[in-house]
Amino acid sequence: MQWILETHAHADHLSAAHYLRGELGGRIAIGEHIRTVQGVFKSLFNLEPGFHVDGSQFDHLFREDEAFSIGGLTAKALYLPGHTPADTAYQIGNVVFVGDTPFMPDVGTARCDFPRGNAHTLYRSIRKLLDLPGDTRLFTCHDYPPEGRQPEWETTVLAQRAHNIHVHDGVTEDQFVSMREARDATLAMPVLILPSVQVNIRAGDFPPCEENGIRYLKIPLNAL
Numbered sequence: 001m002q003w004i005l006e007t008h009a010h011a012d013h014l015s016a017a018h019y020l021r022g023e024l025g026g027r028i029a030i031g032e033h034i035r036t037v038q039g040v041f042k043s044l045f046n047l048e049p050g051f052h053v054d055g056s057q058f059d060h061l062f063r064e065d066e067a068f069s070i071g072g073l074t075a076k077a078l079y080l081p082g083h084t085p086a087d088t089a090y091q092i093g094n095v096v097f098v099g100d101t102p103f104m105p106d107v108g109t110a111r112c113d114f115p116r117g118n119a120h121t122l123y124r125s126i127r128k129l130l131d132l133p134g135d136t137r138l139f140t141c142h143d144y145p146p147e148g149r150q151p152e153w154e155t156t157v158l159a160q161r162a163h164n165i166h167v168h169d170g171v172t173e174d175q176f177v178s179m180r181e182a183r184d185a186t187l188a189m190p191v192l193i194l195p196s197v198q199v200n201i202r203a204g205d206f207p208p209c210e211e212n213g214i215r216y217l218k219i220p221l222n223a224l
Contacts, residue, residue, distance in 0.1 A: 051202075070092065094133065094137060
């Protein structure tokens with residue numbers, strides 16, 4: 001194992017990165033703006049003083065457009081904020097693992113109502129993706145298929161530009177933001193956001209033991 005690549009600190013599932021590194025080796029990497037997310041959630045969860053908001057829990061922090069190697073392949077980290085302020089996609093040749101930016105064309109786009117998320121920023125990030133050649137293959141993080149369609153995970157720039165229900169060609173930034181903010185206002189918070197964020201900003205590790213030898217995840221009662 002060479003790399004364990006995170007696109008962002010997910011809010012709906014716990015990362016297995018720490019476990020995988022222990023079993024298979026490799027380096028856990030994420031975009032350098034994870035530090036912003038760590039700062040937000042250290043304050044919200046009132047995390048222990050020893051939790052550092054410098055990204056040091058990860059083995060490598062990618063700069064915007066940083067090139068790196070995966071075996072004999074050359075890859076590039078693409079900074080695509082909006083869903084969160086730290087989203088990073090990974091481009092390898094004509095393939096991009098897009099994280100939570102666009103989903104499949106008949107599903108649309110990622111939500112932007114998490115702390116420091118921004119619909120204007122997401123629109124610009126998606127348009128950056130859609131400026132790539134039309135045959136560029138895009139692999140999504142999630143799929144929420146409408147009735148009658150099986151789950152899918154691969155689309156193309158051309159398909160997104162023609163058919164994405166939220167951000168196809170011709171949709172302006174203001175139109176997208178109006179739609180996205182109205183839609184986000186109707187969405188419930190992810191069921192697993194409280195444990196997920198606390199673990200994922202630590203690269204998939206659990207909080208340290210407290211004085212009694214027990215590890216705890218916190219539940220803020222009047223936040224989120």
